[in-house]
Amino acid sequence: MIEEDLGATIAQPLSIREQVYKRISELILNGKIAPSERIMENKLSTQLGVSRTPIREALHVLEMEGFLEAIPRVGYQVKEIVWEEVEDICEIRKVNETLAACWAMDRISADELGRLQLNLDQAEADVRGGFPKRFIERDADFHDILVRASGSRRLVEVCQTLRKHMLRYRMESIYEPDMVLSVIEDHRRILERLKARDVAGITRAIGDHLDHVKREVLHYAFEMKKRADLTE
Numbered sequence: 126m127i128e129e130d131l132g133a134t135i136a137q138p139l140s141i142r143e144q145v146y147k148r149i150s151e152l153i154l155n156g157k158i159a160p161s162e163r164i165m166e167n168k169l170s171t172q173l174g175v176s177r178t179p180i181r182e183a184l185h186v187l188e189m190e191g192f193l194e195a196i197p198r199v200g201y202q203v204k205e206i207v208w209e210e211v212e213d214i215c216e217i218r219k220v221n222e223t224l225a226a227c228w229a230m231d232r233i234s235a236d237e238l239g240r241l242q243l244n245l246d247q248a249e250a251d252v253r254g255g256f257p258k259r260f261i262e263r264d265a266d267f268h269d270i271l272v273r274a275s276g277s278r279r280l281v282e283v284c285q286t287l288r289k290h291m292l293r294y295r296m297e298s299i300y301e302p303d304m305v306l307s308v309i310e311d312h313r314r315i316l317e318r319l320k321a322r323d324v325a326g327i328t329r330a331i332g333d334h335l336d337h338v339k340r341e342v343l344h345y346a347f348e349m350k351k352r353a354d355l356t357e
Contacts, residue, residue: 145175146183153192153203154292164193164201190286192293208343211294215339218287222272223331225284226315229274230322237274241267241316245309252305260305261292267312271319294342304341311337 149169152158164184170177184201187193193201248263265288272284311334318326 141175142179142182145173145179146186148173149180149183149187150192150289153187154289156293158203160203160205162203163196163199164203166200191290206294210290211339211342214287214290215335218284218291219332219335221280221284221287222268222335223328225272225275225277225280226319226327226331227324228276228280229271230319230324230327232276233274233319237270238316238320240270241319244270245312245316248309248312249306252302252309257302257305260308264308271315291338291342301345307337308334308341 149158158164166177166180166184169180173180184193188195188201192204194204195201244263244267248260248267251257251259251263268284268288269281272281275281311330314330315327315334318330
């Protein structure tokens with residue numbers, strides 16, 4: 126009877142903790158909590174309608190993942206966006222996502238290949254139909270399907286964390302229809318090389334895609350912001 130009670134008690138807090146973590150992550154990724162902005166536990170607790178405990182736990186996880194930095198006697202703030210980090214993330218993603226794609230070549234199912242193709246078709250239809258913002262989820266799903274096909278849970282975790290970091294830098298450009306269509310073409314080339322089981326080809330396709338993303342971030346998140354700051 127005691128064991129049953131313990132099981133029932135643990136379930137709800139875990140669910141709340143996950144929901145709080147997800148919501149705070151979204152606030153950071155979509156810029157609602159800006160870089161260098163101090164995070165107030167009391168304010169978040171009131172806004173989300175939960176106690177400070179799951180807030181504090183979520184903030185600690187986000188610090189460990191590199192989204193926040195702890196300020197002694199103050200709390201947390203969102204880490205600033207810096208170009209050097211973009212370069213690091215892109216190069217690390219190249220290695221990890223290429224490894225995932227190469228492992229996936231021997232393991233991916235016909236159903237997963239079909240889901241990747243459907244993802245591309247739906248993503249293009251969304252953009253041409255005037256809904257480019259839907260690409261955020263399409264993009265995440267494409268990479269998630271591909272990495273999960275590697276069969277490595279640890280690789281999935283690493284790649285998902287790196288993608289979340291990149292999303293902070295890509296929020297401005299990811300809504301531009303022409304940019305989205307060009308990224309979809311990158312995804313098509315990756316899928317073609319995956320189907321062909323072309324290791325050299327998919328290595329090149331993933332590398333080109335992430336170089337493309339890096340140029341996109343440089344333009345939208347740094348160069349255009351700098352121009353805007355100079356005109357203020």
